Amino acid sequence: MKHWLFPLLLCALLAACQPAEKSPPAAAAPVDPTIVAVPAEFLTRLKIAAVGEGDTVETLRLPARVEVDEQRVARIGAAVTGRVTQVHAILGQRVRRGEVLATLHSAELSNTQLAYLKALSQEELHRRAVERARLLFAADVIGAAEQQRRESELAQAQAELHASHDQLKVLGMTASAIDKLASTRSVHSLSSVTATLDGVVIERKVTPGQVVQPADALFTVADLSHVWLVAEVPEQQTEVVKVGEAAQAEIAALGGKRIQGRLIFVSDTVKPDTRTVTVRMDVENPQRTIKPEMLASMLIQSAPQRRLVVPVSAVVRENDRDHVFVQLDAQRFALRRVTLGPESGGIAAVLEGLKAGEKIVADGAFHLNNERKRKELEG
Numbered sequence: 001m002k003h004w005l006f007p008l009l010l011c012a013l014l015a016a017c018q019p020a021e022k023s024p025p026a027a028a029a030p031v032d033p034t035i036v037a038v039p040a041e042f043l044t045r046l047k048i049a050a051v052g053e054g055d056t057v058e059t060l061r062l063p064a065r066v067e068v069d070e071q072r073v074a075r076i077g078a079a080v081t082g083r084v085t086q087v088h089a090i091l092g093q094r095v096r097r098g099e100v101l102a103t104l105h106s107a108e109l110s111n112t113q114l115a116y117l118k119a120l121s122q123e124e125l126h127r128r129a130v131e132r133a134r135l136l137f138a139a140d141v142i143g144a145a146e147q148q149r150r151e152s153e154l155a156q157a158q159a160e161l162h163a164s165h166d167q168l169k170v171l172g173m174t175a176s177a178i179d180k181l182a183s184t185r186s187v188h189s190l191s192s193v194t195a196t197l198d199g200v201v202i203e204r205k206v207t208p209g210q211v212v213q214p215a216d217a218l219f220t221v222a223d224l225s226h227v228w229l230v231a232e233v234p235e236q237q238t239e240v241v242k243v244g245e246a247a248q249a250e251i252a253a254l255g256g257k258r259i260q261g262r263l264i265f266v267s268d269t270v271k272p273d274t275r276t277v278t279v280r281m282d283v284e285n286p287q288r289t290i291k292p293e294m295l296a297s298m299l300i301q302s303a304p305q306r307r308l309v310v311p312v313s314a315v316v317r318e319n320d321r322d323h324v325f326v327q328l329d330a331q332r333f334a335l336r337r338v339t340l341g342p343e344s345g346g347i348a349a350v351l352e353g354l355k356a357g358e359k360i361v362a363d364g365a366f367h368l369n370n371e372r373k374r375k376e377l378e379g
Contacts, residue, residue, distance in 0.1 A: 034335040035328065036372035047363035048327055051356055054309035056349040057301045058342050060240050062279075064231035064249065064298040066290055069282070072223035074196045078212045079172030082106030082191060089219060091204055095195040101219050102193040102206055109171050110189040116164035116178075117185055123161045126154040199223040202292065224292075227285050229261065231298040232276035240302045241266050247281050248299040251290065259283055259290075263300070301344075308350040312343055314362045316369045324354070325361040325368055333361060333368060 082104040089101040133150040136142045168178050172191055181187070203220035212218060229249050233241055243266050249259045265280040281298055283290060315338075316323045322340050325333040338353030354360070361368055 033376050037332045045364050046361050048359050049362035051354050051358045055304040056307050057304050057344045060300040062231040062298045064229045064296045066292050066294040067228045067230050068222045068292050069226045069228050074221050075217040076219045077216050078193050080106040080109045080191050081213045084208055084210045089201050093201045096198050099195045100192045104191050105189050106191045109191050110187050112167050113187045119161040119164040123157040126157040130154045195221050224288050227290050229281040235270050235275050238277050241279050249296050251296045253294050309347040311362050312346050314365050316365050325365050327359040
């Protein structure tokens, strides 16, 4: 029986001499890349503040164009049909009210002057006839019927003279020019095209020798001391715009300088094809630096609203998203994604992601994010 016991004892001894197998190490806890812990000296570079409320305004930015003020523009034409003999004004020239822009020869004007002189002579003839008739009637030479006939002829002649006088005014002759015609009895066929307001010639559609008619617009003169900015507001945002409210404009051609103005018009109708409402902004232009047809941006601010806000310096952009660092404890911070409204005055409204009273890194978030990235790379 002893011969089989020995092998068993030998196996037990060998097993006891073998080293014990090591148990597998416990898995390391995963590290959250959005959380960063910093030493105490790093905290001096950060400014911590609690999330609170503030007044925010939304700025509506609209593409706009510069136009002339329609109340300060005149489209000037000839008062008569005629042939242009001389053009006195050129594009860009500053003109004053009453200044001659062009001269033309008009047979229509000379014929109307002849008709006026004829009517003037007839009126004088019938007036003398009435004066004689009154003397003869007083001397009992003619009857009352003859006197009345001559007075009726005078009234008709006076009406024709008045009509001829008005026709000359329609053709552009001034009262002083008509009086001179009546005194000199000298007909002339030259008519002048004159400016009707002080401004700049922004359009000219006439050349010497051209035959023009009263319906033709020969010159456009505009007072550019004020201009309009015109924009289209989407109908969903029309409650933001109201007549009389202040607005701003940025013109790229002028270096993006902010220009102050005021809304003077908000259309009462919506354009059915674009679903927009036309708005106009009046802008002072004393130096004439703003030119018609320039492209611009119109900025309209809404009424202030009370909302949760964070300073713009607290916002970190990661993967095209807005984030802020929320303080977890004395030395740990978590990068949290937030949804923000438009910026105004260095603050942004919080739409999602934060609650009132939470502490965030208000200043120094950029440095803290760099520290977070460095530790993430180091593993």
